[in-house]
Amino acid sequence: MSVAKLRIYRGDSNGGQEVEYEVPIEEGMVVLDAILFIQANYDGDLAVRWNCKAAKCGSCSAEINGMPKLTCKTRLDTLPLDKPITVHPVKTFPIMKDLVTDVSWNYEVRKKIPPFKYAEDTDWKMQQVDVERSQEFRKCIECFLCQDVCHILRDHNEKNEFFGPRMMIKIAELEMHPLDIEDRKPMLREAAGIGYCNITKCCTDICPEGIHITDNAIIPLKERVADTYFDPLQWIITKIKGS
Amino acid sequence: MANGTAQSSVTLRTDAWWISPLITAIVLGSFGIYSTWRAFSNVDFLVQPYLSPFYSPYILASWWPFSPALLILWAPLGFRATCYYYRKAYYRSFFMAPPGCAVKPMAKSGSYTGESKFPFILQNIHRYFFYAAGVVLFFLWVDAFHALWFEDGFGIGLGTIVLFVNVVLLSMYSLSCHSFRHLVGGRLNLFSKYPTRFKLWEKISGWNEHHMLWAWVSLFSVALADLYIFLLAKGIITDVRFI
Numbered sequence: 001m002s003v004a005k006l007r008i009y010r011g012d013s014n015g016g017q018e019v020e021y022e023v024p025i026e027e028g029m030v031v032l033d034a035i036l037f038i039q040a041n042y043d044g045d046l047a048v049r050w051n052c053k054a055a056k057c058g059s060c061s062a063e064i065n066g067m068p069k070l071t072c073k074t075r076l077d078t079l080p081l082d083k084p085i086t087v088h089p090v091k092t093f094p095i096m097k098d099l100v101t102d103v104s105w106n107y108e109v110r111k112k113i114p115p116f117k118y119a120e121d122t123d124w125k126m127q128q129v130d131v132e133r134s135q136e137f138r139k140c141i142e143c144f145l146c147q148d149v150c151h152i153l154r155d156h157n158e159k160n161e162f163f164g165p166r167m168m169i170k171i172a173e174l175e176m177h178p179l180d181i182e183d184r185k186p187m188l189r190e191a192a193g194i195g196y197c198n199i200t201k202c203c204t205d206i207c208p209e210g211i212h213i214t215d216n217a218i219i220p221l222k223e224r225v226a227d228t229y230f231d232p233l234q235w236i237i238t239k240i241k242g243s
Numbered sequence: 244m245a246n247g248t249a250q251s252s253v254t255l256r257t258d259a260w261w262i263s264p265l266i267t268a269i270v271l272g273s274f275g276i277y278s279t280w281r282a283f284s285n286v287d288f289l290v291q292p293y294l295s296p297f298y299s300p301y302i303l304a305s306w307w308p309f310s311p312a313l314l315i316l317w318a319p320l321g322f323r324a325t326c327y328y329y330r331k332a333y334y335r336s337f338f339m340a341p342p343g344c345a346v347k348p349m350a351k352s353g354s355y356t357g358e359s360k361f362p363f364i365l366q367n368i369h370r371y372f373f374y375a376a377g378v379v380l381f382f383l384w385v386d387a388f389h390a391l392w393f394e395d396g397f398g399i400g401l402g403t404i405v406l407f408v409n410v411v412l413l414s415m416y417s418l419s420c421h422s423f424r425h426l427v428g429g430r431l432n433l434f435s436k437y438p439t440r441f442k443l444w445e446k447i448s449g450w451n452e453h454h455m456l457w458a459w460v461s462l463f464s465v466a467l468a469d470l471y472i473f474l475l476a477k478g479i480i481t482d483v484r485f486i
Contacts (some may be wrong), residue, residue, distance in 0.1 A: 063255060063345065065255065065256060065257045065258070066254050066255030066256030066257060066345055067256060067258075067344070067345055068344075068345060080257070083257065086255055086257075088255060091345075127434075127435040129434045129435050129441065130432070130433055130434050130435050133434075149344050149345055151340070151341040151348050152355065152357065154345075155341065155347055155348050155352065156348070156350070156352050156353070156355040157352060158355065162357075175432075176432055177432065178432050178433050180432075193357075193359065195356075195357055195358045195359030195360075195364065196355075196356070196357035196358070196359055197357060197358070198330065198334050198340060198357045198358055198363070199327050199330045199331050199334070200331050200334050200335055200340070200341065200344075201331050202341075202344035202345070205344055206344060214327075215421070215451065215452070219327055219421045219425075220421075220425060220429050222367070223370075223421065223422060223425035223426075223429060223430065224425075224430060225367070226367045226368075226369075226370065226422075227430060229367070230367035230368055231368075231370065231371075
């Protein structure tokens, strides 16, 4: 039976190091299987957060060979096995233990986004064509891999200036809702810091749900901000129309 | 180990992540050098009935002492420079902000402002460059049809085909623009009220998914169309007449 070598980061906020393990490969094995094998057979205290093992709960995010991925969705046979596979915790958020990080910042930021707001006389009948666009964003499993790979949060640590891609799709979901009447553009420009995003599309590249974060959420939001703040022609048209 | 996270290196990626930004830098840089040389040269751009796209529309202004191409090229240059796809390409390749996903950017932490400050805040006027480039595109279509009329009457030469292919690819690049997609229908929340705009938005969204492809093929086609006419003007090659 062939074996895979895994170099897993072991440590906490005070520091740590990679520890190498050998795991027998079975057909269809994913990285999370290998981690659970290590936990069961070598180091019972290896900390890893996981739940559904079906790429739907968003718990098992980690960095496999340096790329943010779900460990439950990354098959060993998609990785080069001639070298050890490195598994690190996500870099953007503070490490708690081994592969577990504290992602609570995301939930705090989420609270700053104004919720869905409707008009008093709302007719609740909606056309599918009107809600379809927002439904793409509801596929988000909050794995926070997009937040992890975003260089603004990851390397520049601008967590006070930019909400991150996950929050941008949340805002897009609300802004594009046919019955929502809240205007989040001032917040997008100021507190959410959409101007910080420079469209390098890493969030889209790594999204395990295949959400077109940049093309369908961030760029349309940037364009809506441009309508209000950077386009005098749109401003005049809006004034003439009186809306 | 900043902020209690587990990584401090440039990247833990083991794949050849640097190839893509390197190729982009070489190709975009080569195009920049070639187009600058051709724009300033002010010679070998017209071989009846073919006019180089770099000099279209041909402006003969006595008050302008420099190459007429400089009166035109600011529009397509601005359109490409502020294009959402090219922004990704050159931010990664030239600014290394970041050079790859989960790769440390070149800028120091604390100095990054993205597109929220001058000069990059000007990316928000992309739509105005779209309008200006649209005017140039109109004249390129006129040139393509003009290339059907030789001194001896109607005809089709290889140059005619080159100019038509070029203008079709440039049109696809322009029509798949993110700003155009937004202006046509993306800014609406109630598609069901505007069925024509919704259908257009759907069509443009389909083209927009391949915006990167259109960006590259149209870049090559415009350079090759100019090169073809340059070689004809120099007498290095002769045009092939099919009709």
